[in-house]
Amino acid sequence: MRIKKNIYDMLKEKSNDYWEEDSQYSHWTNYYIPFYKDMLGEVLDLEKDKLTYDNNRVVAKAKKGIDKIEGYTFGGDVIINIKNMPDVYKASFDYDSKYNECNLGIMPKEGNLQGAKKRIGNDWRFDLFLKAINRYYIDGDNTIIEQAKKRNNSDYTRNVLNFFSNKIASIADADWTDVDPKEKIYNFTGSLYGISREMTDRFLECDENISAQDFYILIKDFWNERDINRLQKNKKGV
Template sequence: MEEFDTSYLAWILYKLFYGIDKEIAKNKERSYVEIDFGNKIINMSGDTDYNFGPGWSHSIRKKYENYLEKVPSEYEDLYNTQLSRCVKLYKSVLNISFMPQTGNLQSAKKGIGNDRLDTFIWALNSYYIDETSLLFNNSTFNNTSYLKEYLDLFKTEHKEETIYNYCYKIYGIESHELVDELIMHGKEAIDSPEKVIAFMNRAYRFWCQKLVYIKKRMECNIDILTDNEQTIILQSVEDAENELNKWFET
């Protein structure tokens, strides 16, 4: 079965979000589009930003559910409700983004921090400020040069600001403060109910930012979509926003 981040709906979102309208191809792994830059072609596919799914080899959702046993009784309903919201928003247009298939960056994101977006952004920033090269752990030798050239497209005059450029162009995050928080917490373990709650609230802020950006794209770029695609994306955005608006309800 096609994964949500490369579903028909996902490709409509990517077309709107990134302004890219290219033929979708598929290999034995996933669907993708070919993007030309310089003298190279890189395959771009989809990725789930925050993983609150049943998990792959290590169930991420189950890990957070297990902390319910340690949550003080007065916070148990809130914890369980917010986790349920995260699970519902896990497969929504607010929680998927473009990511290179060439260079296997998705597997690097999974391996570095158990598919945590904040840990991925921390590792990405570490690369940009010349501290680590963790992002290339799952890339073949030949594909590493392609991946580096892609990542270097986002470089700015001041390397410490490159991460903000990446997060804006790929995730629609305009808040430098939120990016700084994701970097800061991305290197920390999530090993308590309190840290799970903080993690979920940062996911909520991320989704709110992304919703604002998607709405901006709908205002100025909706004509790139067919009438049927417009109907699908409008309904999907409305559904996600309705779920997001319930965040503080118990």
């Protein structure tokens, strides 16, 4: 039987260029682990020696015994893909690196939410992605499920959305059905992006025809909030 190599063997064997930029080991050790440890440490194996790989991506796995997402793999994800923006929007940004750490998050491979984010907002209109998730939570609108569809993965998508509709801090005794639908999107964005209710509301209230300048301000504030949270976590040694 073929034994899968561990992450350290793969790091020795493969050059840094082999790995997808948003899921390189250095991003995990310098950013993903300290940023997400207090938010997702109860559900993901975020210790350095527990990381593994999926093809050319470094990933973390959901821990055993975690209802709904046991064994799911979480990899890096570019939140706002600047390169996909129309020129009039792209021109407002003072840099074009999409791999700044305040623009990186981790998402489960199962459920294909990354694919839905690309289909709904071409991977840069993050507000449209969050609105689609909120509509699913509030009134059962299946747009996010349909846009995430890849083979027969609808159950995985629902599992991910339902799991992150709950506050992870109370995971041990969570009742997945006993959550106010209006609170679910805040639990989702808090756990997967580490942002406040206020920032989440700004995305949900974003005008579909938002100007390039206003969108620039929104995204810069989003990045600044995540960067402040990162610095606070690093000070605490989380």
